Amino acid sequence: MSFFVQRGRRNQAFTEPFWQEWIGALESATGKVVNWRTALQVATVFACCRVIGNGYAQVPFKLMQKSGRRRVPATGHSLYRLLSLKPNDWQTSFEFRQMLAWHIELCGNAYVFKNRGISGKIFELIPLPPGRVTPRQDENLRITYDVAGLDGTTRTLTRDQIWHLRGPTIDGFHGLDVVKLAREAIGLAMATEESAARLHKNGIQNTGVYAIEDKLDKKQYDDLAAWIGKQFAGLQNVGKPMILDRGAKFLNTSMSSVDAQSNETRKTQVEQICSFMGVLPIKVGFSDKTATFASAEEMNRAHREDCLSPRWEAFEQSAMINLLTDEEIDAGLYFNFTEEGLLRGSAKDTKDVILGYVNGGVMYPNEGRELLDLNPDDDPASDQLRVPANIVGEPKPAEPAIPAPQE
Known part of the structure; x- marks a missing residue:
């Protein structure tokens, strides 16, 4: 494990080009340097990552097995505990999946x-x-990974040793860097934020030219500049009148925040960044005045379907092909996000849906109780389908439970 642990020697890995690319950045047209660190200082980027990361982490992620028409948690398999509770000695499953989501969204x-x-x-x-991993694909399409360790060495690992999760990709083996692609939108948001901050730092006062008729020598110029800075700059001098002498004139040369449409620009950048990240603006706390409770519910549904569901599917498939063997997949093992917790509406809606499933013969009463995190009822009738009276047929008991699969 020394490859992953600092040995107290100088970290040579920081001199590698891919480390510089990870810590370094590209400059946007606004002059702002944009990388994952600076991007996270933009509230919208941070909020988008948090929303997506929580979407990965708060939904239970379990290893399941199909056996005939039954599906049960594969609690006897070692990967069940790793992915649902404790992947390593220092992280919970929630922290692990949330971090992977942030890596995918920020770095691809x-x-x-x-x-x-x-x-x-x-x-x-x-x-x-x-930033410590560089994937490579050779002429035979085999993928390897150059990993820079904390002890300054670099090793080449194979696909059997690395679980690689990708975002959208063009070449098929390396995900696109969203922060780099969105650097102009993020850079403009950073520049607008800084402009507003500087405006408030100066007491929301316009700047301009202090012109006098006489010529100033260097000492007079320095003294006048220091006097103006002390008397009229900063929040503490807001509202103080400027008294001009010697025929001096103050010529305004700046635009106000209204003239520059700062608020409009900041709102537009929220929408632009959300478009890059695939998150609805309402999920990061931004909405217009037309939003209602009804529309918010539909937006939450759209968030699950358009933002989270594709990511869940990609994560599930990636886990299957990278963590399970072909024999285990053929045996019916698969990974699954249990998204029912996110599908609950109000208490009344939840009650109506579950009652509809139970009384409609779709779900056993005990299955409905399980969705509400309630213990099963001991009455045998609670493990039978309630077939509606207008449908011919006898109630069918539940299939006997099968033992949990072992490795």
């Missing part, structure tokens, strides 16, 4: 080292900073 890629035992079984999942 997330990398996890699959620590295996002598038997080949995965017993630990170690997340790697994206």
